[in-house]
Amino acid sequence: MQLSEKKQKLEIVPPNKLDMTLRDYFAAKALAALIINTNLLPIIDEGWSISLAKDAYKMADGMMKERGNNNA
Numbered sequence: 001m002q003l004s005e006k007k008q009k010l011e012i013v014p015p016n017k018l019d020m021t022l023r024d025y026f027a028a029k030a031l032a033a034l035i036i037n038t039n040l041l042p043i044i045d046e047g048w049s050i051s052l053a054k055d056a057y058k059m060a061d062g063m064m065k066e067r068g069n070n071n072a
Contacts, residue, residue: 026060
């Protein structure tokens, strides 16, 4: 199968089709940014990952609040 055929078979599912809230979507984006910008990936443990997830949701909450303040 050639690359162009593989691309045609890929289906991108929008967040609203994944039972994901806008807050979840923002948190996922924030989490990705937090992970990319850390050098600690080799030592991820459960406690650290829970802390990182909480930070991502705090960032998402800030984005939701700001979105509500500037809903133009």
